[in-house]
Amino acid sequence: MAALIEIERLSKRFGAFTAVDDVSFTVDRGEVVGFLGPNGAGKSTTMKMLAGFVTPSAGTARICGKDVVEDPVAAKRSLGYLPEGAPTYPEMTVTAFLGFVARIRGYRGAEAADRVAHAMGLTQLEGVRLQPIETLSKGFKRRVGLAQALLHDPPVLVLDEPTDGLDPNQKHEVRELIRRMAPEKAIVISTHILEEVGAVCTRAIIIARGRVLADSTPAALEAPGRTLEQVFRDLTMAREAA
CATH class of the missing domain: 1.10.8 (Helicase, Ruva Protein; domain 3)
Known part of the structure; x- marks a missing residue:
């Protein structure tokens, strides 16, 4: 069975600036993916392309097998999208x-x-x-x-900072809700709160300067003697220095 979210070699350029550079990953039903990166890493741009709000410069994104550019209405029927700022x-x-x-x-x-x-x-x-x-x-x-x-x-949820602005009790309630929904959905959560990744995510994807640096379980990324925060910082610094 195909993954509910499929991203293949997705890129977005704004003039000479490349915001997202050849990003690929899939998300199956039952997975909660934490999408991590510093400000300007390309997280929100990737999510906007997946949600059909920004047109890719190259590559493909599909939701439940529907191409977000070629069949946007069908793709969005299967998508629940919480953008940054949640305009109302x-x-x-x-x-x-x-x-x-x-x-x-x-x-x-x-x-x-x-x-x-x-x-x-x-x-x-x-x-x-x-x-x-x-x-x-x-x-x-x-x-x-x-x-x-x-x-x-929807079977697919794309959530940009879902607990932003919530007090500790509200954050706990939203995380519990995500955990309850997770078995029946494919969920991507953009967050800068590393605690959130450990609390609700089954995978962590780290991105910097538009490129994926790591894709694994939070536990595997931590490694002996290194926290997820340390791994995140080291990978990001290495990318920034490259």
């Missing part, structure tokens, strides 16, 4: 915004209402469901973004 309509209430997302996804009537209620339950938003999004804290806004990504129960 700030004047809308949480319920109204998620209802809007449900309609875009093709749900109507009772089914749409059920999807909204379920997504709010997963992300614990019921207490703020009637508040305008602009009045929410950063953590609650992040949870609204996560709720829209989960609303249609």
Whole structure:
């Protein structure tokens, strides 16, 4: 069976600058991949290409076998995407915004209402469901973004800093949610929090200057006497010096 996420020799150039350089990896159902790298490493650009928001300069990305450039609508049906910043309509209430997302996804009537209620339950938003999004804290806004990504129960999740702005209890709740969903989905999490990789990820991919430096389990990368943080720092420094 083909992997749910397939990235083959993906590259993105902005003029003379290469943001992503010949990146390849796959993600199977049941895998949670932590995508690590310093600022400007190419993490968000890679995820935007996978989500169909940025067109690759070269290479291919597929979601559930659907090419994100050649068949973008079909690819996005199988994708839940939480971008950096999770843009919303700030004047809308949480319920109204998620209802809007449900309609875009093709749900109507009772089914749409059920999807909204379920997504709010997963992300614990019921207490703020009637508040305008602009009045929410950063953590609650992040949870609204996560709720829209989960609303249609997609087999693939691409999450850019999913716990950004959350307090310790909220981070724990989101990590528990990811663990519960993991067996049925392929999940990629961009994060700079190494603790998060050890907590929820089955693989860690380290990227710097647009190129993959390592792809293994967090435990294997740590190695005897070296933490994941040390491995990450050493690999990144070596790449920066090259």
